[in-house]
Amino acid sequence: MTWSHGYFTDLTYSHGYYREMSPLMLRLACMSAEIHPEIPENPTYLELGFGQGVSINIHAAASQGEYWGTDFNPGQAVAARRMGAACGTDILLFDSSFEELAARGDLPDFDIIALHGIWSWISESNRNVIVDIVRRKLRPGGVAYISYNCLPGWAPVIPIRDLLMLHSEYGLGQAQDPRGAIEGAISFTKEIIGAGRILSNENPYAAHQAKRLETSGRNYVAHEYMNADWHLVNFSGMMKSLEEAKLSFVGSSRFLDRFDGLNLTDDGRKLIGNIGNPILKETIRDYLRNARFRCDVFIKGPSRIQGRESRDAWYRQKFVLLKCRDEVPEKIPFAMGEVDLPQKLYAPLADALAEGDYIPKSLDDILRRPGLNGFKPPEVIEGLLVLVGANVASPAQGVTATVGDRCRALNQYVRERALVSTDINFMASPVTGGGILVPHVNQMFMNAEAEGKTTAEQLALFLWDFLDGIGERLNKDGKRLEAKEDNVAELTKAADRYLAHERSLLCALGVM
Numbered sequence: 001m002t003w004s005h006g007y008f009t010d011l012t013y014s015h016g017y018y019r020e021m022s023p024l025m026l027r028l029a030c031m032s033a034e035i036h037p038e039i040p041e042n043p044t045y046l047e048l049g050f051g052q053g054v055s056i057n058i059h060a061a062a063s064q065g066e067y068w069g070t071d072f073n074p075g076q077a078v079a080a081r082r083m084g085a086a087c088g089t090d091i092l093l094f095d096s097s098f099e100e101l102a103a104r105g106d107l108p109d110f111d112i113i114a115l116h117g118i119w120s121w122i123s124e125s126n127r128n129v130i131v132d133i134v135r136r137k138l139r140p141g142g143v144a145y146i147s148y149n150c151l152p153g154w155a156p157v158i159p160i161r162d163l164l165m166l167h168s169e170y171g172l173g174q175a176q177d178p179r180g181a182i183e184g185a186i187s188f189t190k191e192i193i194g195a196g197r198i199l200s201n202e203n204p205y206a207a208h209q210a211k212r213l214e215t216s217g218r219n220y221v222a223h224e225y226m227n228a229d230w231h232l233v234n235f236s237g238m239m240k241s242l243e244e245a246k247l248s249f250v251g252s253s254r255f256l257d258r259f260d261g262l263n264l265t266d267d268g269r270k271l272i273g274n275i276g277n278p279i280l281k282e283t284i285r286d287y288l289r290n291a292r293f294r295c296d297v298f299i300k301g302p303s304r305i306q307g308r309e310s311r312d313a314w315y316r317q318k319f320v321l322l323k324c325r326d327e328v329p330e331k332i333p334f335a336m337g338e339v340d341l342p343q344k345l346y347a348p349l350a351d352a353l354a355e356g357d358y359i360p361k362s363l364d365d366i367l368r369r370p371g372l373n374g375f376k377p378p379e380v381i382e383g384l385l386v387l388v389g390a391n392v393a394s395p396a397q398g399v400t401a402t403v404g405d406r407c408r409a410l411n412q413y414v415r416e417r418a419l420v421s422t423d424i425n426f427m428a429s430p431v432t433g434g435g436i437l438v439p440h441v442n443q444m445f446m447n448a449e450a451e452g453k454t455t456a457e458q459l460a461l462f463l464w465d466f467l468d469g470i471g472e473r474l475n476k477d478g479k480r481l482e483a484k485e486d487n488v489a490e491l492t493k494a495a496d497r498y499l500a501h502e503r504s505l506l507c508a509l510g511v512m
């Protein structure tokens with residue numbers, strides 16, 4: 001297809017949601033780097049390459065602002081527009097290429113330009129078009145978010161990508177449909193890695209990735225490996241590419257990446273401490289923790305936020321839990337392995353966030369809670385950033401009636417879709433301004449409740465009828481449960497948990 005510039009378009013992309021792109025998370029990324037978060041209450045937002053449009057639609061529903069997006073795959077643009085229409089947002093979604101979008105005369109100046117999972121899979125000329133859009137259309141003070149596969153973590157996987165591509169370049173899968181061609185490329189790769197024992201001995205991570213191909217979703221394999229372009233870069237290379245766009249680095253929007261004390265060895269930390277240049281420092285950090293993926297936040301023209309202004313902004317900032325209190329982990333995985341969270345701080349912090357049926361609380365409120373008044377504000381802020389980074393908590397916002405209505409409409413769309421498909425596992429929260437993981441089972445329990453079912457047994461039977469209707473069964477300990485009673489017993493346990501715990505959290509998050 002000529003319009004696709006070598007981008008794989010035969011299988012559509014999965015329905016992922018990326019909260020790092022939400023205006024509230026981007027604001028927090030700036031604040032935690034002591035950079036003035038210039039993002040206004042009603043930002044003008046552009047997402048490039050929105051895929052199925054789950055992230056942009058959720059952000060347009062759950063946050064204020066004007067949302068623009070493009071993805072040149074028309075099938076995906078249709079699906080994304082359908083979701084947008086269902087929730088009554090004035091979102092503007094196009095099926096233009098980046099080049100066509102850049103040529104439009106009616107683009108506003110944007111406060112945020114975001115792209116997730118794009119940079120590594122497009123040609124150099126398309127990357128230049130993106131830099132040009134950011135240079136011309138991101139207003140001074142505006143924030144850019146770019147995620148990408150990085151070095152050194154992906155380097156050992158180069159032979160796997162090469163083998164998958166060689167299979168299609170030499171026409172070995174030509175007679176097959178797209179799925180058959182991918183199966184063929186995977187078998188070819190596994191066979192060669194299996195036979196070339198020297199390669200797998202010397203590069204065990206390549207062998208591990210080849211094995212993982214067996215169980216990876218075929219759409220993922222297609223979009224990760226089978227585009228004409230696969231661009232691996234380190235952080236310093238990324239900064240060079242962005243020079244023309246006048247961007248400065250803010251920090252990672254995956255907050256756990258920021259804690260050197262928990263990600264690096266003592267030697268690594270000492271080494272980093274001796275590097276003065278911030279770009280070299282950030283690049284070497286990736287080599288020390290073998291980073292594979294970066295979610296970078298940049299700003300055009302940073303200004304420092306400090307002193308009283310910074311303190312006031314932090315004290316006003318609200319936070320909310322994303323997990324039930326009993327599911328808040330006591331260990332969190334960092335680059336060097338699992339780290340025990342000191343419960344002297346984290347237990348009262350989680351209690352404070354859970355108190356009052358999970359209602360969001362400002363830092364000012366949190367600092368006054370029992371057990372926390374002995375801690376200094378920076379210690380509590382660090383704790384909150386760890387919980388946000390681990391997807392256990394989120395920054396929160398005040399809820400307006402319009403945002404509440406739009407989220408309700410979007411969530412109804414997702415629930416109705418749950419009756420025919422299991423592909424969207426996120427719903428919109430007017431409290432977090434973003435998406436919340438709501439697995440298909442819980443979406444179906446919500447559907448059951450909408451039909452007047454109230455007890456765990458009724459919810460479980462509703463879901464059983466659905467599963468039975470499509471010939472599905474639950475799996476337990478890797479085994480398919482065939483008998484109705486076994487399925488209903490498991491579903492009843494899930495429904496019990498939903499009614500006793502998850503439901504109140506979903507209510508506090510405004511998801512129901």
Ligand SMILES: C[S@@+](CC[C@H](N)C(=O)[O-])C[C@H]1O[C@@H](n2cnc3c(N)ncnc32)[C@H](O)[C@@H]1O
Nearest residue numbers: 007016049050051071072073097098116117223
């Ligand atoms: C890997 S997917 C990521 C989708 C989405 N951002 C996500 O993370 O779920 C890349 C997307 O970029 C789109 N794309 C690639 N090249 C493009 C171009 N030149 N113009 C517009 N869209 C493009 C593809 O259609 C695809 O949906």
